[in-house]
Amino acid sequence: MAETHLAPRHIPDRLEGRGARLLRSWESLLFVVACLIFLGNSLASPYFLDPWNLSDATFNFTEKAMIAFAMALVIISGEIDLSVASIIALASTAMGYAVQLGFDTPALVAIGLSVGLICGAVNGLLITGLGLPSIVVTIGTMSLFRGLSFIILGDQAFTGYPGSFSWFGQGYVWWVFSFEFTLFVILAIVYGIVLHKTNFGRAVYAIGNNQTAALFSGIRVARIKFILFLLTGLMAGLASICLTSRLGSTRPSIALGWELEVVTMVVLGGVNILGGSGTIPGVVLAALIMGMVTFGFGLLNVPGIVMSIFIGLLLISVIALPILWRRARRRLAH
């Protein structure tokens, strides 16, 4: 899309030091923004700075962030998965159906995770096996997966989840640290290590930057992409378990529109939507920012749809501002 006009490339005489690069990075900007929002929230509402309140606030983003980690890898590799919210719906429906058949918590968890894996495998097979564009395939499976839950549920709802199942969405590991938040922290560390410290992570960047070159340098492109879609499906299944457990019921419209929020989170975290760059710390900060903003708006009684306007504006401006900034700097340099 941006390839149509070529800008001359300026090669600096001396590379910036590590510290200077860190200071000028997208992540440090996000960090400052997060601190400002935290400060603003605690000034705007006297109820914000309470450990239990803050713990409640984390539920706004933990489930979405789990998916965002895997989605970040998918987007870095140059693909996209718009079907994640529908996978949540289908996995939740499957678990609800299993409850009606009398299955207990361990089986429900297994079912939720395996439905996620199967959906991810369907996406992965269509995209890597048949070589189809991921955006259309996942728009199709987005309809298909949620459509299946509509067929099973219609306008009904599944309730009656066993008491022990509610721990995943409502339980606490230690003091104010909920199971979901603990899982979020663990997953952030795991994904951070996988993306930034392993060969697999380097391969993901390589594929996103130049797929052909990656293939010729011996990276198994199709296999890695398949694993990434499998991983996204698994994370959607995990998020489905947490969300279903937290709500205690399943409707086919569960998690409607979450794909947008997950993609926004990833892009806000500094991941290039065209692939090739982005970091996990960025996504973590973006998750915190989005969670705190929606929670702060909630404390101020702002309706949900107005928050979604804000998220839409955030998504566009977050991408537009660096472009405008770069342009302004180039103009000044000339």
Add this chain to the structure above:
Amino acid sequence: MAKFLKNRELLLVGAIAVLLALITWRFPPFVAPANLARVYNDTSILIILALGQMAVILTRCIDLSMAANLALSGMVAAMLNAAFPGLPIPLIMLAAIALGALLGMINGALVWKLDIPPIVVTLGTLTIYRGLIFLLTDGKWINAHQMSDAFKALPRDALFGFPVLSWLSLVMIGLVFLLMNRTALGRAFYAVGGNPHAAVYTGIDVGRTRFSAYCLSGALAGLSGYLWVSRYAVAYVDIAAGFELDIIAACVIGGISIAGGIGTVAGAVLGALFLGVIKNALPVINISPFAQMAISGTVIIIAVAVNARAERRKGRVILRKAEAV
């Protein structure tokens, strides 16, 4: 036979014929001419929207905000009518089209001037436009009794035995066909999508062409906004929610390549009709309407697989010829 299989439009006509034959087997009255005309009328809005989406997809972009644009323009049209019942309907229609075009221009300008990927732009404006309806109305509905009779009657009025809505969609098909095949702008859509670099060297402004495509899709969404609101005689925040997927599905089924540059007006129309026939047939052959979402999902996946195969084969043939020479 091979040539027949390569012609996407004929293939689609065949698929629709097979579909109709299957439905007739279960429910013969479905293919009565009057009922088919009703199915066409019911699909008219989808056809108009698919034409706009087609122009955008041809230029290698995508417009996910069409349904939200439709809802906002439709709501403004309904509010104009409710506030000034005396306002002539053509004026309201023009206002809806103009607002739709303006919303399209915002998309286009962001893609053109800021080089933001189209999917991000329209994902963002999708939520913004729909949120604006809420800000505008405070979540209230505009119901049938608040609309003037003329406002509600226009799409339903019969002209030569068919509703105005059907005629309007036919006029739009004709206009977009002329635009695509007989004007420089139409050919530029194909050129930009087929090969942006080559388009630049032939003197086409890629960004401006994309901007024009978004204006077109926006204007058509605005027109559809008025048609939707007046046909269903109600306007609220969530009208046509999720319809953007149906529009893209119609295009993909119609053989319009998501990679840009490939697709015809006939394909977009047939793709929309294919979905329209399924949607109208499900209730009469006793399949739950809840199944429709899963069916359109499956059809999208099959269609994109068929498209990809057709495009790939074409590439190979050209290479072989070049080697032979």
